[in-house]
Amino acid sequence: MTEEATGLDARTAHRAVLGRTVRELRLARGLTVRGLAGALGVSPATLSAVENGRTGVSSARVASMAAALEVPVQRLLAPGPGGTGPSPVPVGRPVDAVHGDWRVFEPLVLPAALAGALSSFLEFGYHGATMRTIAERAGLSVPGLYHHHASKHEMLVAILDLTMTDLVARATAARDEGDDAVTRFALLVECLALFHTHRRDLGFVGYSEMRSLEPAAHARVAAVRRGVQHLVDVEVEDAVAAGHFGTDRPHEAARAVVTMTTAMPQWFRPDGPASAEEVAAQHVRFALDLVRHRGGDTGGAVPTIGG
Structure with a gap:
């Protein structure tokens, strides 16, 4: 043959x-x-x-x-x-969230082309990056890069898809550990905070380059992001209905909580004064304050952060 x-x-x-x-x-x-x-x-x-x-x-x-x-x-x-x-294909370790612990973040490993694209997008922005700079970062020739991906946009879409696949798997696994709305909310916030610190490069590109997506891809990725937001919305609404949260604006409060975590890649540094886990614990407390948690009055328990 x-x-x-x-x-x-x-x-x-x-x-x-x-x-x-x-x-x-x-x-x-x-x-x-x-x-x-x-x-x-x-x-x-x-x-x-x-x-x-x-x-x-x-x-x-x-x-x-x-x-x-x-x-x-x-x-x-x-x-x-x-x-x-x-x-x-090695793409980070999104399987950790399914076959292991959603709190575990192995070193990010991407295929060479996507690693080169991520590095270029972080340094130059999507519009400033070129196929040549991406190829150089990937250790490939420009023709070799085109063998893997037809365009810069295709690489951006692949990176955002991988990001959202990992985030959705982890967030779903975190939520499923909770037995009540307050616990599920706290676990979701912890998960989102850990993701946006441990995977801050992916989170930063996802936050800053959504506007660079073509309409069809933008609509699809945005729908997945709304799905993550919905996970938090449900728990806030249920906790309000049960009397555990006192906010009278549950939708706006839930959106503010998620926005607080998605902004973390812009300022978090692994060599900073607090670890990712410490920052996650802080943000769970911030989030509970924001939704006016009434745990002392209603018995709504808060899980121990970090498992």
Whole structure:
């Protein structure tokens, strides 16, 4: 068999495994083809072609699918039972939130192209970064960079998709540890604070470069961000209804709490006077004050921060 034929067979196997995995996860979540396609901003025919292994999928699209299906990117990239399929791509360690502790943040490891893009976006901003500067940071030639990603925008989308996939997985895991609204709220705030300190580079780009996304990508990423906000909204509203929080503006209070954590990458420094964990504990207290926690009166318990 020729090298070209071998490559085609590998790509065919890749598409088949990915398509089967996407279909299984979609059905497990009760989603229709039309529903998932709408969340991804593609036509139902395109998604059907993916699920049937008839078309390839870019790395950015894989990250988008993972976010929409609420799984780590590796879940879509992992080999199937028969051992076929693509090798997992190192993308940080978003699986920590699913298979381990959402408070654990391993050193961030990105594919070379995305690492180069992240470094360039941090130093020059999205509009100041060029494919040449990204290639230099990635240790690739410009043609080599184009082999991995078709554009600077595609790399920005991939970075933000990976960021949101990790954040959603961790936030969901944190919330699920709580037995009541106050505890779930405190755990969510702790999680958001830890994420935006330990992953401050991703958080900074996510905060500052959303405006650089093209309309379809912006709408999709913004929808995921609203989903994270909604997790906090629900707990604040439930705690107010139960008499544990005294704020008369639960929606605005919840938004202020989340904004407080998303701004942390702009000022937090790992060599500063307080560790990420200490800062997270402080912000849980700030957040409880902001929503006017009445724990002493109603018995609403606050978890021990840090587990």
